Amino acid sequence: MFKGWFRRRGAQDAKDAAANSAHLIDLRNIVKTFESAAGSFTALKGVSLTVDRGEFVAIIGKSGSGKSTLINMVTGIDRPTSGDVLVAGTPVHTLSEGQMSIWRGKHLGIIFQFFQLLPSLTVVENVMLPMDFCNMYRPRERRERAMQLLAQVEMTENAHKLPSAISGGQQQRVAIARALANDPPILIADEPTGNLDSKTAEAVFKLFEELVAANKTIVMVTHDNDLARRASRSVIVADGEIVNQYLANALPKLSLDQLITVTRQLDRLSFAPGQPIVHQGTPADYFYIITRGQVEVIIDQPGGGEIIAEVLTQGQYFGELGLLDDNTRRATVRAAHDGGDVEVVALDSAEFHALLAACDGTRADVERIAGQRRSNGMAA
Numbered sequence: 001m002f003k004g005w006f007r008r009r010g011a012q013d014a015k016d017a018a019a020n021s022a023h024l025i026d027l028r029n030i031v032k033t034f035e036s037a038a039g040s041f042t043a044l045k046g047v048s049l050t051v052d053r054g055e056f057v058a059i060i061g062k063s064g065s066g067k068s069t070l071i072n073m074v075t076g077i078d079r080p081t082s083g084d085v086l087v088a089g090t091p092v093h094t095l096s097e098g099q100m101s102i103w104r105g106k107h108l109g110i111i112f113q114f115f116q117l118l119p120s121l122t123v124v125e126n127v128m129l130p131m132d133f134c135n136m137y138r139p140r141e142r143r144e145r146a147m148q149l150l151a152q153v154e155m156t157e158n159a160h161k162l163p164s165a166i167s168g169g170q171q172q173r174v175a176i177a178r179a180l181a182n183d184p185p186i187l188i189a190d191e192p193t194g195n196l197d198s199k200t201a202e203a204v205f206k207l208f209e210e211l212v213a214a215n216k217t218i219v220m221v222t223h224d225n226d227l228a229r230r231a232s233r234s235v236i237v238a239d240g241e242i243v244n245q246y247l248a249n250a251l252p253k254l255s256l257d258q259l260i261t262v263t264r265q266l267d268r269l270s271f272a273p274g275q276p277i278v279h280q281g282t283p284a285d286y287f288y289i290i291t292r293g294q295v296e297v298i299i300d301q302p303g304g305g306e307i308i309a310e311v312l313t314q315g316q317y318f319g320e321l322g323l324l325d326d327n328t329r330r331a332t333v334r335a336a337h338d339g340g341d342v343e344v345v346a347l348d349s350a351e352f353h354a355l356l357a358a359c360d361g362t363r364a365d366v367e368r369i370a371g372q373r374r375s376n377g378m379a380a
């Protein structure tokens with residue numbers, strides 16, 4: 001996890017990396033250390049995260065866990081101590097301040113908890129500001145476009161008021177219109193509903209859902225777990241690290257602290273199509289969760305030949321049976337032949353048993369699955 005902490009890379013390397021990224025947002029091994037008189041504090045400890053076009057990602061986690069620091073890397077509001085930040089093909093962390101603010105104004109819409117409208121400008125002037133700043137759209141089109149955006153968020157009648165004359169929920173709608181001014185592909189929101197009552201928060205969230213349906217990509221930090229569940233994916237940040245989402249989904253009874261501990265223990269492994277991961281008859285040593293692709297569970301036949309007993313896919317786990325029973329693999333598991341590389345995360349035997357001992361709910365879940373597989377004779 002801490003690999004690459006001290007590696008220094010040049011701007012050209014970062015540009016090459018950006019050209020190679022298939023993701024709209026690609027954070028690679030980000031470390032952020034704040035230096036202060038009191039000493040240094042590492043708020044992000046080597047996190048990696050990708051977001052693809054059209055996703056609606058919720059970032060959740062306790063206060064102080066590093067959520068704002070993480071999204072400030074994407075917006076370029078702050079820079080990583082090490083690691084690469086690639087957004088829409090641009091290595092954001094290598095831009096100068098001047099380049100950064102123009103780039104940000106064109107590619108990102110940013111929405112804050114406290115709206116941050118300019119108090120001395122009217123609502124419509126606030127919405128025009130990003131167009132003026134980035135010199136987008138012809139000057140005489142800007143007011144009309146701002147009015148259209150205000151209509152979209154149902155703020156037309158407030159267009160000529162000052163921000164102080166409208167409610168918090170209304171100010172946040174205006175801030176969303178402002179974020180959309182230059183038609184950016186990505187919206188980044190830091191606790192956008194954190195200062196709103198639940199009814200107003202719901203209305204703002206509905207707007208986000210409509211924007212995702214209209215092809216925007218949204219990354220939203222939120223304290224509200226009910227809202228987070230309605231996003232297409234949740235990313236849990238804890239203590240400057242990202243909890244492995246496949247682990248969290250596969251073993252949902254683990255507490256947040258247990259998820260952090262186990263995430264740190266996971267080994268990441270990759271297998272070429274057709275390559276075996278475990279062999280029937282050999283000692284069992286690891287528990288596996290599939291994070292990409294599919295695997296085939298194969299039972300070797302006494303007379304030679306094999307039966308593909310089951311195909312398991314991303315998010316499912318295997319290898320628990322051998323660890324629970326007599327420590328011998330009952331089946332061979334290999335990366336499926338058709339498809340790309342298979343990626344798994346693995347937990348060793350001692351870590352697996354410690355985990356089951358620490359969480360009764362997880363033990364019960366894993367034993368139930370193992371029991372079903374044992375009776376089918378189709379597992380490793």
Ligand SMILES: Nc1ncnc2c1ncn2[C@@H]1O[C@H](COP(=O)(O)OP(=O)(O)O)[C@@H](O)[C@H]1O
Nearest residue numbers: 034036041043062063064065066067068069070
């Ligand atoms: N500019 C800074 N200087 C020093 N410490 C900071 C700074 N910004 C954030 N931190 C620390 O980094 C940690 C993560 O902060 P933050 O990302 O704001 O958390 P969150 O958004 O999850 O509440 C906190 O302990 C915070 O005190």
Ligand SMILES: [Mg+2]
Nearest residue numbers: 067068069190
């Ligand atoms: Mg925050």
